Amino acid sequence: MISRSKTSPEHVEVRVLRQAAPQQRSYWERFRVAYEPDMNVISVLQRIAARPRTADGQDVTPVAWDCNCLEEVCGACTMVVNGRVRQSCSALVDRLLEENPAEIELRPMTKFPVLRDLMVDRSRLFRALEKVKAWVPVDSYHDMGAGPRQSPEAQQESYPYSQCMSCGCCLDACPQYRKIELIQRDDETDEQFAARQAATYDRNFVGPHAIAQAILFNQNPTGQMNADERVEALTAPGGVQVCGNAQNCVSVCPKEIPLTTAIAQAGRAATVHSIKRWFDR
Amino acid sequence: MAGETNDSWLVRHEFLLRRLHSLSGLIPVGAFMIVHLLTNSSVQNGPGAFQKNVYLIHSLDALLPLVEWVFIFIPIFFHGIFGIVIIAGGLPNTSSYPNASNIRYVLQRVTGVLAFLFIVWHVFHMHGWIHADWWIDGVAKNLGGAQFKPYNAASTAGLALQSFVVIVAYVVGVLACVFHLANGIWTMGITWGAWTSPAAQRRANAVCTVFGVGLAVIGLAALQGMWAQGRGEALEEAIRIEDQQYNAAVQAGILKPNEEKRAQPSEAEPGREASVDQASARSPR
Ligand code: HEM
Ligand code: HEM
Ligand code: SF4
Ligand code: SF4
Ligand code: FES
Numbered sequence: 001m002i003s004r005s006k007t008s009p010e011h012v013e014v015r016v017l018r019q020a021a022p023q024q025r026s027y028w029e030r031f032r033v034a035y036e037p038d039m040n041v042i043s044v045l046q047r048i049a050a051r052p053r054t055a056d057g058q059d060v061t062p063v064a065w066d067c068n069c070l071e072e073v074c075g076a077c078t079m080v081v082n083g084r085v086r087q088s089c090s091a092l093v094d095r096l097l098e099e100n101p102a103e104i105e106l107r108p109m110t111k112f113p114v115l116r117d118l119m120v121d122r123s124r125l126f127r128a129l130e131k132v133k134a135w136v137p138v139d140s141y142h143d144m145g146a147g148p149r150q151s152p153e154a155q156q157e158s159y160p161y162s163q164c165m166s167c168g169c170c171l172d173a174c175p176q177y178r179k180i181e182l183i184q185r186d187d188e189t190d191e192q193f194a195a196r197q198a199a200t201y202d203r204n205f206v207g208p209h210a211i212a213q214a215i216l217f218n219q220n221p222t223g224q225m226n227a228d229e230r231v232e233a234l235t236a237p238g239g240v241q242v243c244g245n246a247q248n249c250v251s252v253c254p255k256e257i258p259l260t261t262a263i264a265q266a267g268r269a270a271t272v273h274s275i276k277r278w279f280d281r
Numbered sequence: 282m283a284g285e286t287n288d289s290w291l292v293r294h295e296f297l298l299r300r301l302h303s304l305s306g307l308i309p310v311g312a313f314m315i316v317h318l319l320t321n322s323s324v325q326n327g328p329g330a331f332q333k334n335v336y337l338i339h340s341l342d343a344l345l346p347l348v349e350w351v352f353i354f355i356p357i358f359f360h361g362i363f364g365i366v367i368i369a370g371g372l373p374n375t376s377s378y379p380n381a382s383n384i385r386y387v388l389q390r391v392t393g394v395l396a397f398l399f400i401v402w403h404v405f406h407m408h409g410w411i412h413a414d415w416w417i418d419g420v421a422k423n424l425g426g427a428q429f430k431p432y433n434a435a436s437t438a439g440l441a442l443q444s445f446v447v448i449v450a451y452v453v454g455v456l457a458c459v460f461h462l463a464n465g466i467w468t469m470g471i472t473w474g475a476w477t478s479p480a481a482q483r484r485a486n487a488v489c490t491v492f493g494v495g496l497a498v499i500g501l502a503a504l505q506g507m508w509a510q511g512r513g514e515a516l517e518e519a520i521r522i523e524d525q526q527y528n529a530a531v532q533a534g535i536l537k538p539n540e541e542k543r544a545q546p547s548e549a550e551p552g553r554e555a556s557v558d559q560a561s562a563r564s565p566r
Contacts, residue, residue, distance in 0.1 A: 173378050
């Protein structure tokens with residue numbers, strides 16, 4: 001048997017920023033979970049859910065969180081762990097205790113509306129992908145045959161961008177990306193509210209993930225056919241110009257996607273595009 | 282795009298405004314600052330060398346205010362005020378993410394605000410903001426402004442720099458402006474897409490650092506040189522040289538006599554001779 005470090009604690013102290021429902025006040029709660037080897041934050045949350053009692057013995061509702069793949073490919077479990085946004089499924093308790101032996105601090109993401117406890121509504125992130133048309137349109141019932149060939153070099157350049165899992169870490173860490181939380185008005189239908197929400201999202205910063213996806217699809221030989229539309233979206237209000245070059249996005253991205261390269265490439269495309277448009281009209 | 286029609290003018294033209302803000306930082310504002318610091322540092326070659334450069338600038342004569350407004354004041358106002366709008370739209374988070382670029386993001390904003398305060402005060406201190414007699418004589422001078430006299434360039438600038446507080450303000454102001462420009466050129470290269478890959482961004486960063494350190498040295502040399510002309514024997518010598526240059530230029534017919542651009546016009550006789558004692562009798566502030 002591998003002997004674990006002699007200093008393994010008996011308990012793990014966990015502090016969670018909780019919130020019962022959207023718009024409600026948030027509050028801290030402290031839990032104590034029996035230490036087991038190789039725990040991650042999700043298994044800690046599972047122990048809390050199994051026995052939702054605070055460190056000072058109060059029975060409470062179980063802490064709500066989101067997760068799916070448990071191997072850092074879906075992005076659903078993203079939250080702020082010890083002050084840094086990341087996936088909780090790959091946040092190992094042993095590593096976290098090395099950082100701070102006293103406790104583990106869990107907070108929901110800071111830039112998205114909280115639904116409950118550690119669950120947030122990340123729909124703005126997906127709206128941004130729609131805005132920049134982050135797809136290759138396939139608009140035919142007929143078999144069009146194979147697409148154009150791509151050189152290995154071009155594939156190499158595009159591959160990193162294709163790994164984005166829409167987790168939103170880059171957005172949470174970006175100083176230019178500000179939280180937007182709208183409330184449905186009494187006189188508003190669901191459709192009206194959704195439309196107002198989409199319009200508000202569209203006029204605010206799209207974020208580095210969407211800029212990188214626009215570049216990915218502009219590099220694709222078939223996607224290129226809509227390159228101008230994507231650059232147009234990137235120079236619309238809330239486009240690439242909002243970036244302030246803090247480069248936090250690239251430093252927190254769990255997939256190490258070269259976001260600041262994408263931002264500079266988008267800047268270059270925008271420069272060329274606007275000069276061309278100026279002289280073409 | 283949905284909802285575009287009821288967006289404000291500022292939102293609809295966000296891309297253009299951001300790009301104009303970025304451009305105006307380098308051209309003309311950054312370019313002006315480089316030339317300005319180089320010109321000022323010529324005082325290291327003696328008060329005469331600096332005075333010659335000032336005559337060159339002032340040979341624009343009646344065009345000077347126009348050039349000042351179109352190429353200097355209006356662009357600085359635009360860049361500065363829109364810069365404040367940009368600052369208000371961000372949410373610094375260096376305590377959670379203390380990365381080098383993130384710290385520089387904050388420093389770019391801090392030095393922008395410092396540059397704003399410094400330039401507003403500095404232009405008042407030396408230049409006086411507007412050339413109107415009632416303002417310059419009635420208000421600006423009483424508040425310690427408008428101290429620079431272009432036809433006694435080094436001596437009046439030097440005299441204006443003799444207080445410790447003023448010198449500290451200038452050192453902070455110059456260094457803030459220089460950092461802001463050097464770091465701004467680096468971010469500009471990303472904004473416009475000149476350097477895209479991490480390696481290219483690192484190389485550009487090295488170039489911008491060398492540029493910044495160089496410009497900081499030039500700026501501080503200008504400051505030290507100017508300060509040194511404002512005290513003791515150097516001051517008397519500077520005034521002597523400046524008055525000599527003035528009289529020679531007026532006699533040669535290449536300069537219109539203009540007592541307002543000389544030190545202490547109110548006390549000076551029209552067409553006075555070089556008067557060392559009169560000018561040097563002023564006590565340093
Ligand atoms: C080494 C330190 C500096 C010295 C000794 C210095 C000196 C002067 C002087 C003597 C003037 C008056 C010119 C006139 O009235 O004709 C002036 C004007 C001005 N300075 Fe500076 N300056 C310094 C640094 C800076 C910096 C860092 C900036 C930032 C951009 C700046 C911006 C200006 C502006 C905008 C004006 C008014 C423009 C004009 O009068 O044409 N200065 N400066
Ligand atoms: C008057 C006060 C000033 C304020 C409030 C200010 C503010 C700012 C701000 C907030 C930025 C960042 C823009 C962004 O990230 O999108 C910036 C960029 C810049 N500023 Fe200034 N600034 C001022 C003066 C100056 C001066 C005097 C210079 C030149 C010497 C200058 C040159 C630049 C440059 C080159 C950039 C880079 C633009 C880019 O990243 O695209 N600024 N300024
Ligand atoms: S770019 Fe990186 S941090 Fe941003 S959403 Fe994609 S995977 Fe997450
Ligand atoms: S580089 Fe731009 S997008 Fe990335 S974190 Fe900084 S401001 Fe946000
Ligand atoms: S659960 Fe999918 S990334 Fe964590």
